[in-house]
Amino acid sequence: MTMTGEAPPVNTVPLVDEDVDHHRFRVHRDTMTSAEIYREELERIFSHCWLYVGHESEVAQPGDYVRRPVGGRPLFMVRGAKSGQLHVFHNTCTHRGAVVCRQKAGNAKVFQCFYHAWTFDSEGQLTGVPGRDAYGEKLDFSALGLKPVARMDSYRGFVFACFDAGAVDLGTYLAGAREYLDLVADSADGHMEIIKGTNEYCIGANWKLLAENSVDGYHAVSTHDTYFKYLVALGTDLKGGVQGTARDLGNGHAVLEYAAPWGRPIAKWEPLFGEHAREEIAALRASLVERYGPERASRIADTNRNMLIFPNLVINDIMAITVRTFMPSGPGQMDVTAWELAPKDELPQLRQRRLDSFLTFLGPAGFATPDDLEALESCQQGFASGGVEWNDISRGMARDPEANDEAQMRAFWRRWQQQMGDSACQSARGAQ
């Protein structure tokens, strides 16, 4: 009773609550709404996990650079003009702080801070300081080069950074996700590129709702009715439905792997592609079989993959391939950045189909993604209603997980809880 004005009891219960005996997995809604938890996430998750920076194809030539916010910090990735090596630098002058890479992308031999004209080469060395004789001879200018991120590495073209020098290496971190990045890269012998044109949108919802949504097979039929109608209007046969499984890939990464009615530019033909593309798709498929054998070729060509790499990278290899990352700017707000990945030198007709598939399903002006945004924002609004404290994520706990179950989300949340430590076990007021 609180009629006496006493505060309700404060229990320290885990915010992620798994009860295997009762087939119940639930997540407290404080995880989605609390400003304190958001601040803890910035530290415990985004300052310690490996985060996606970009794709090597975006900086293919010496001196190529792209500016990127990563984990909420302005960084830039550059391929050294002398060494040809990839670098990821904090985008800040070592003198007094101004950003030194001021264009979104380009090619440069040097990066000059416009404030006092300190100049750095593309390897990060400080090469120019106006009025150098004003500094004492003992000042070590070699220590004032651009600051690289604590850890940087790439896997099959995907470049990651980590702000924790003590973190495990990238390969160990990616764990079972490596196998799926291999499937994506092998579809084009590793010769993949990011297509020009970036989707930079935002959602008024907690970032973890998009992590869930990106690997949620359960919502597709109900939320995306208009997209499936669009496919049917173009001649796709939906009868086969979606058949597949979910897998926990370790370290919070998870994947849905499934067969679906839609076509895949590599290499599953459907009427939407047009008769003229039949032969090209058959040839692509034959070449996959030759290189990888029939079993792996079929897995590459026929199977769809929605993969979540903890904490905020999604690579969905479906009717097109999206590389999507998202970063919270508050408990109820996130910025989303998404690119389209495709084989280099793809046949123009197939590239066109791939582009069509991306923008109609994955793009923020397509026939599906706007409705995901609506769903996520609707959840966030619903949380504010109160009365219900927990989200239920129990689907499929009592069977081998299927593609429309929630095992992949449970993998994410277990890792989230582990990464958050005692801050994932805080005051859930009146929780039961």
Add this chain to the structure above:
Amino acid sequence: MTSLDERPTAGKLDLGLVRRPEVEDFLYREAQLLDDWDLDTWLTLWAPGPTRYVVPCNDDPDGDPATDLVLIDDDELRMRLRVERLNSRKAHREYPHSQTSHQVTNVILGAPEGAGADAELPVTAAFTVWRFRHGKASYYVGRYQYRLVAAGGELRIRAKRSVLAMTELRPAGDLAILL
């Protein structure tokens, strides 16, 4: 000045004689139909035959839909299906519909290109589209690039490209509406 007897008449429209006020009237009519969510009538503003409605990505305003990722690349079929979607109750992002205000200014006519039935009139205009829904306001600012034709004695749209001036789509969230 165009004398009265040179004015376009029903059944015959010479693009060479079309002046800015007629184009403005046409664009205002389009804006009104979009604001009224009368999308079926809006579709009738498009020319018969192949049409194209394109919105490039914010960071690639010159993007070519054949090789680059764009936000929207609708031919006549996909545009019809987009309208079907927006008219349904299942386009959740637009059910209920946003209230919008499509504002068109800075209308500039280019010189007509091509001859006879294939003649096209290039037109550019500035746009500001306000979108209001559930107490939230968002905006789209940019430039229209039209290719207008004369069909059945009326101006009609052969192609429309809406190029956003915003460096990112983030201020608007998504692009579920028509610009």
